[in-house]
Amino acid sequence: MTRISTIRRVSTRLVRLRRTVRIDTQRMRENALKSLEDLFILAASIAKGEAKTVNVGGKKVAISMKQRQMWARIAAYIAQIMNSIAEGFDEKTIDTSLAELERMVDEAKAKAEAGKAEKGSGRPSDPEH
Numbered sequence: 001m002t003r004i005s006t007i008r009r010v011s012t013r014l015v016r017l018r019r020t021v022r023i024d025t026q027r028m029r030e031n032a033l034k035s036l037e038d039l040f041i042l043a044a045s046i047a048k049g050e051a052k053t054v055n056v057g058g059k060k061v062a063i064s065m066k067q068r069q070m071w072a073r074i075a076a077y078i079a080q081i082m083n084s085i086a087e088g089f090d091e092k093t094i095d096t097s098l099a100e101l102e103r104m105v106d107e108a109k110a111k112a113e114a115g116k117a118e119k120g121s122g123r124p125s126d127p128e129h
Contacts, residue, residue: 029085032094033082036078036081036082036085037082039078040075040078040082043072043074043078044071044072044075046063046067046068046071047068047069047071047074047075049063049068051063056112061112061115064115066111067108067111067112067115070111071108073104074101074104074105074108077101078101081094084097
């Protein structure tokens with residue numbers, strides 16, 4: 001009888017563990033989706049032109065049309081990640097997607113900084129000159 005009792009305890013603990021993992025996974029999914037939704041709203045507002053300037057190195061820089069297009073791509077990519085998480089929770093895929101998103105944001109940031117440097121060069125294409 002001891003053996004059946006031990007097997008039952010293992011089985012009960014396994015059922016409890018599965019339930020806990022399911023609940024924790026769902027909670028992680030909800031948190032990830034909420035954070036991504038916030039990022040999506042920010043990226044979309046930049047893409048729509050609701051934000052006219054960005055803060056780069058402590059100075060405000062106007063957002064160009066090309067940069068707005070880049071932020072539209074970023075917003076679309078965030079929506080794809082959200083859809084992927086909503087369908088299923090695969091940590092490896094999510095990590096890969098978030099790394100790509102980070103690369104895209106870094107690229108947008110670098111272009112904004114390049115735009116700031118170009119703006120300060122006083123080139124004839126600069127609308128202020």
